[in-house]
Amino acid sequence: MPTLQTRATLAEHGVTIDHEGPQEEEKDSNPHLLWSRIRYQCQDAFSEFFGVFIMILFGDGVVAQVVLSNGEKGDYQSISWGWGLGVMIGVYVAGKSGGHLNPAVTLSNCVYRGFPWRKFPVYIVAQTMGAFCASLVVYYNYYSAIDTFEGGRMRTVPPATNATAGIFCTYPAAFLTRTGMFFSEFVASTILMFCIYAFADNKNVGANNLTPLCLFFLIFGIGACFGWETGYAINLARDFGPRLASYAVGYGSEVWSAGNYYFWIPMVAPFFGTLFGGFLYDTFIFTGKSPINTPFMGLKRLVVLQGRGSASLSRSGAV
Amino acid sequence: MPTLQTRATLAEHGVTIDHEGPQEEEKDSNPHLLWSRIRYQCQDAFSEFFGVFIMILFGDGVVAQVVLSNGEKGDYQSISWGWGLGVMIGVYVAGKSGGHLNPAVTLSNCVYRGFPWRKFPVYIVAQTMGAFCASLVVYYNYYSAIDTFEGGRMRTVPPATNATAGIFCTYPAAFLTRTGMFFSEFVASTILMFCIYAFADNKNVGANNLTPLCLFFLIFGIGACFGWETGYAINLARDFGPRLASYAVGYGSEVWSAGNYYFWIPMVAPFFGTLFGGFLYDTFIFTGKSPINTPFMGLKRLVVLQGRGSASLSRSGAV
Amino acid sequence: MPTLQTRATLAEHGVTIDHEGPQEEEKDSNPHLLWSRIRYQCQDAFSEFFGVFIMILFGDGVVAQVVLSNGEKGDYQSISWGWGLGVMIGVYVAGKSGGHLNPAVTLSNCVYRGFPWRKFPVYIVAQTMGAFCASLVVYYNYYSAIDTFEGGRMRTVPPATNATAGIFCTYPAAFLTRTGMFFSEFVASTILMFCIYAFADNKNVGANNLTPLCLFFLIFGIGACFGWETGYAINLARDFGPRLASYAVGYGSEVWSAGNYYFWIPMVAPFFGTLFGGFLYDTFIFTGKSPINTPFMGLKRLVVLQGRGSASLSRSGAV
Amino acid sequence: MPTLQTRATLAEHGVTIDHEGPQEEEKDSNPHLLWSRIRYQCQDAFSEFFGVFIMILFGDGVVAQVVLSNGEKGDYQSISWGWGLGVMIGVYVAGKSGGHLNPAVTLSNCVYRGFPWRKFPVYIVAQTMGAFCASLVVYYNYYSAIDTFEGGRMRTVPPATNATAGIFCTYPAAFLTRTGMFFSEFVASTILMFCIYAFADNKNVGANNLTPLCLFFLIFGIGACFGWETGYAINLARDFGPRLASYAVGYGSEVWSAGNYYFWIPMVAPFFGTLFGGFLYDTFIFTGKSPINTPFMGLKRLVVLQGRGSASLSRSGAV
Structure with missing residues (x-):
């Protein structure tokens, strides 16, 4: 168990480079079964898909319950709870793929923790699809309640009265x-990444098996402290997936144009934020393997990568 | 301690197949005493009874306090707290029987985790009786307050004004x-089982000794995110036991007929939900022993069972 | 550390019988110092005193803040938080004496867990004095605020308008x-003891190092679910100590006569409740050393005690 | 991991005296890099800076969100959450320097736990700068919202209507x-230090890896129970840094003169409080190395220090 625990914790933050090595036979108890082989090949995708799925079920679910019940069955604090525990439980579900649940976290892990770049597209697609599907489940679960709240079959987008697209x-x-919008998303994403790296740093205090619980507090805190202005998407998958779903079920093109085409900000700002958060942590606190802890703060690495390709990075050890 | 801990965690999810073997002498320190022998024989029943008892004391208790004090001594969030911690503490109480606290969880453990089918009826009866008795304690504890709230000795059922049957x-x-009713209960039960299996899966992150705490967050989340529409019974024992009790103390036949005979939905939907949740987890994430991880996804097993009986399943190892 | 941890956990529930043996030299690093010797002799008293002191500081403090700020700086849920974390932190403070914090818990430990009877009077006095002193600190900390709330120097007792004695x-x-009053206190105390014994039972799941956290949830739950009717004193020290303090600072004799001389109920009912809770747990779940697990369910023990005195109980091992 | 964990926990409370010894090579994986050498030299400063930075981001951030949204996006309880989790996450971030986050805690560690006095000025400067910078980030993040709330570009201080300096x-x-002001800050600081020493005391229960979580509950509790009257600064850095920042961005000299020049109280009272809290804990509970556990309760030590200098204290062992 300690071995597993440690490995899972490491994987969570993208530092297990030879991911395929010793885990192989454990991962699949029945290699002679077709489905077991498929599952083994798609483990990362399934894992991220369901991790984000659970996160969005709770996150969008709690907003739906609070909005549609007019605050009778929850208030703003419930929303902080819902997103916080959504991420926490999502990490328990998605442990096999490292529990990123967020393309910006995956990117930062690729840059700072040697997570394989070739996995990046797989993760981003799985995460976005998970969010897309989960928001549809929330939509159909609260279908009658949305009808009642909107006063009919129409679906409206803020700032309309009785708008439900914000769910x-x-x-x-x-x-x-x-x-201000960009800055707010940027700051929240920076905090997110900085703190995740602190939790994962065993040369610091290290959260170890309390990591999911710490993530609950972190997400709760971001929601309670920096969640008002932009709704703390801090995650392309969390925002774009459900936005697409709400467009698909008929909320109209305002889902894209609202807030003067705000939609691209939660898609872009989190990547800058997590990269900056990782940069800060690695520059000022982290002493483990990181491009920051290489000559010229990793800029040399950029040159190296051009020559060798990113996949070789992991094999080169200390870079 | 680690041995005990591990065993308890395993037992919690029905994977300790030879339950009777090495635990025997520990379980009963004084085998020459009559009562110790009785307790040993009835350990599962006592354990589930008191686990559900505690869960319902807190769960029905918090609803009573919030409703009867007109929201002065708690609000919807208190209810999420009460049910969440009720389940958490209930699991600590009922560890010896695995802390199922829910017939649908027991069923799912029988199907996916090799929990002995012969125990299923024992569990379901003990769980329902625990819920029945606990709701009577809540009823008599809040007897005067119910009188004051209802405005006399009558007892009424929603949607009547001042109805208290919802406690x-x-x-x-x-x-x-x-x-929508069925779907809502189904979705919540699916989430419940899917996440419990994630917490229990040591090849994933694994909650280990934090499992009861994780269950607090899970139940809190189901209450905050999917609790409004149907009240998230997701448990035959939790709903049927207290309903019977409320009928017994004089709430009248409306407890059955209310909501167009809604009462059967929380009795039936959870079983489908937990089976589907277990199916999803085992299909996409789980790599341990499960009928899903056998040829033809366990359908072959159904044939085998007819020939050999379910008890032999556990002995056959990998099935 | 594991050794210490385990011992602390055991001590917490009064099962360390030879308390004086191996701990001696560790407990006091400088035995040649006068004060160290005094502290060693009075360790239990100091420990319980400060444990209850911290518990009441938080518990009475939060009620003061909520009441005196007219609910602006907290609501009923804050009160559940305050008492829950007060007990939790109190247990961390009072670990050396077992963290009973409650005469009724001490009594139950004497009866069911072989805790030495000779310590009972020491504990009850230390606990009550801790509560008395802490409530004075709260009183003087909120002195100006009480003046403002009461509208002058008078001090009044519920049901007077602007009464502050309820702090x-x-x-x-x-x-x-x-x-109903007696029943409510009795039920809450029964739950308290039953659940504490479940947390402490390592043959069950066992809370181990999470015990203080579990106590937070337990006390929170009792407050949220059974706290409205009588205010869940469930503790002679917690109620009598501060009541005496409020009498001393001039709240008048109504502190005794209010509620038709209610004051004796939280002094008496908790003892019956914890005894019943311990009886239930030991009868139906516990398999370790307990008078219940002896011939004639411990009634034989009563006879034995008359002959040998309670102190010898601990030496006799299996009783 | 256990070794690291233990060391981190010890460092957290200033008891690792030969801080520079065995940690050296681990602390800096690339000693041939300039930046790594700089970071190694400044580790304490960076660590405390970012620990306080994160704490203030969450703490001031939650107050900003609650105040500026007129309580729509949070209430007083959110503020307790924000400060509690700010401290908790700050400790995870600042583990390498012991996670003091508070000059008064550093002072107390110097006096009672042999923490090197020469580090005291470094810590106090880093902590105050961290708070200063973080409050600027909060200010610019909520710039538009403050404009909207104040009704223009002016910035006002309580008790003005729409004042935002309280953020x-x-x-x-x-x-x-x-x-009353001094007493309130003094009491809260005393509780803070007393409880931190309890969490860190492995001869007591000891919070070990749960320490950050316990700090969450402790800070939450101080906020919920003793937070109303003075806002529980209990920390020079937390109050003076942001006060300076608010003066710098144009809140005017009222930030100093408000409350009859209240500003010096949260700068001074916490030092007395933590010293008294440490004195209480070491006198009545603690049996480890402490000046209290030396002849004449450490007063002798004052004489010794004059002759030998504080650095030699650590080498002298039992003092």
Whole structure:
């Protein structure tokens, strides 16, 4: 168990480079079965899919319950709870793929923790599809309640009265400037990545088996402290997947145009935020393997990569 | 301690097949005493009875306090807390029987984790009796308060004004269609089982000794995110036991007829939900022993069972 | 560390019988110092004193803040938080004496877990004094706020308008009968003891190092689910100590006469409740050393005790 | 991992005296890199800076969100959450320097736990700068929202209507006397230090890897129980840093003069409080190395220090 535990914790943050090696026979108890072989090949995709699926079920579910019941069955704090525990339980579900649940976290792991770049597209697709599907489940679960709330079959987007599109994806507060929107998402994503790396750093205190619980507190905190202005998407998959779903079920093109085409900000800002958060942590605290801890702070690495390709990175050890 | 801990965690999810073997002498320190022998024979029943008893004391207790004090001594979030911690503490109490606390979880463990089928009826009866008795304790504890709230000795069922029957069992929201009711209970039960199996899966992250705490978050989340429409019974024992009790103390036949005879949905839907949740987890994530990880996804097993009986399943190892 | 941890956990529930043996030299690093010798002699008293002190600081403190700020700086749920974490942190403080914090828990440990009877009076006095002193600190900390709330230097007791005596000790809800009061305190105390023994039982799941956290949830739950009617004193020290303090600072004799001389119920009922809770747990779940697990369910022990005295109980091993 | 864990926990409370010894090569994986050498030299400063930075981001952030949204996106309990989890996550971030996050805690560690005095100025500067910078991030993140709330570009200090200076640092309640203010901060700081020493004391129960979680509950509790009157600064860095920042961005000299020049109380009282809290714990509970556990309760030590200098303290072993 300790071995497994440690490996899972490492995997969670993308530092298990030879992912395929010793885990192989354990991962698949019946290699002679077709489905077991398929599952083994698709383990990362399934794992991220269901991790995000669970996260969005709880996250969009709690917003739906609070909004549609007019705050009778929950308040803003319930929303912090829902997203916090959604991420926590999602990480328990998605442990086999490292529990990223967020393309921006995956990117940061690729850059700072030697996570294989070739997995990046798989992760981003699986995460987005998980969010897409989960928001459909939430939609159909609350179908009658949405009808009742909207006052009929129409589906509207904020700032319309009785708008319910905010259940699925985020829309910014009215007073924000464009810079303010970007800055808010950027700050929240920076905090997210900085703290995740702190939890995972065993040369620091290290959260170890409490990591999922710490993520609950982290997400709760981001929601309670930086969640008002833009709704703290801080995650392409979490925002784009459900936005697409809400478009698909008939919320209209306002899901894209609302907030002066706000939709691209939660798709882009988190990547910059997590990269900056990882940069800060590795520069000022982290002493393990990281491009920051190489000559010229990893810029040399960029040159190396051009010559050798990213896959060889993992084999080269200390880079 | 680690040995005990591990065994308890395993037992919790029905995978300890030779339950009677090495535990025997530990379980009963004084085998020459009559009562110790009785307790040993009835350990599963006592354990599930008191686990559900504690769960319902907290769960029905918190609803009573919130409803009867008109929200002065708690709000919807208190209810999420009460049910969440009720399940958490119930699992600590009922560890010796695996802490199922829910017939649908027991069924799923029988199907997917080789839990002995012969124990199923024992568990379901003990669980339902625990819920029945606990709701009576809640009823008599809040007897004067119910009198004050109802305005006399009458006892009424929602949607009556000042109805108090909702303290004991669940009644659906008015806007729901019959399909919506079933779907809501089904979805919540699916999430329940899927996440429990994730917590218990040591090839995944694995919650280990944090499992009861994780269950707190899981139940809290189901309450906060999917609890409004039907009251998230997701448990035959939790709903039927207290419903029977409320009928017994004089709430009248409306406890059965309310919501167009809603009462059977929380009795039936959870079984389908947990079976589907277990199916999803075992199909896409789980690599341990499960009928899904056998030829023809366990359908072959159904044939085998007819020939050999279910008890032999555990002896055959990999099935 | 594991050794210490285990010992602390055991001590917490009064099962360390030869308490004085191997701990001696560790407990006191400088035996040649006068104060170290005194502290060693009084360790139990100091430990329980400060454990209850911290518990009441948080518990009475949160009620003061919620009441005196008219609910602006907290609500009923804050009160559940305050008492829950007060007990949790109190147990961390009072680990050296077992963290009973409650005379009724100490009594139950004497009866069911072989805790030395000679310590009982020491514990009850230390606990009550801790509560008395802590409530004075709360009183003087909120002195100006109480003046502002009461509208002058007077001090009043519920049901007076603007009464503040409820900050310190409990007063029952108006609608309760005398039987209802006793029953409510009895039920809450039974739950308390039953669950504590479940957390401490390593043949069950066992909370181990999570025990203080579990106590947080337990006390939170009792407050949220059974806290309205009588204010869940469930503890002689917690109620009598602060009641005496409020009498001393001038709340008048109504602190005793209010609720038809309610004050004796939280002094008496918890003892019956914890004894019953311990009886239930030991009868139906516990298989370790307990008088219940002896011939004639411990009744024989009563006879033995008359002959040998309680202190010898611990030496006799299996009883 | 256990070794690391233990060391981190010890460091957290300033008891690792030969901090520089065995950790050296681990701390810096690439000693031939310039930046790694700089980071190694400044590790304590960076660590405390970012620990406080994260703490203030969450702490000031949650106050900003609650105040500026007029309580729509959070209430007083959210504030307790925000500060509690801010401290918790801050400790995970600042583990390498012991996670003091508070000059008063550092002082107390110097006095009672042999933490090197020469580090005291480094810590206090790093902590205050961390708080200063973080409050600027909060300020610019909520810039538009503050404009909207204040109704323009002006910035006002309580008790002005729509004042927003309370987001950054604390202002006392109107009814408090000067003594009351000092007493309130003193009591809260005493509790803080007393409980931290309890969590860190492995001869007591000991929180071990749950320490950050326990700090969450502790800070939550101080906020819920003693947070109303003065806003529980209990920390020079937390209050003075953001106060300076709010002065810098244009809140005017009222940030200093408000509450009859209250600003110096949260700078001074916490030092007295933590010293008293440490004194209480070491006198009545602690049996490890502490000046209290030396002849004449450490007063002799004061004489010794004059002759030998504080650094030699650590080498002298039992003092």
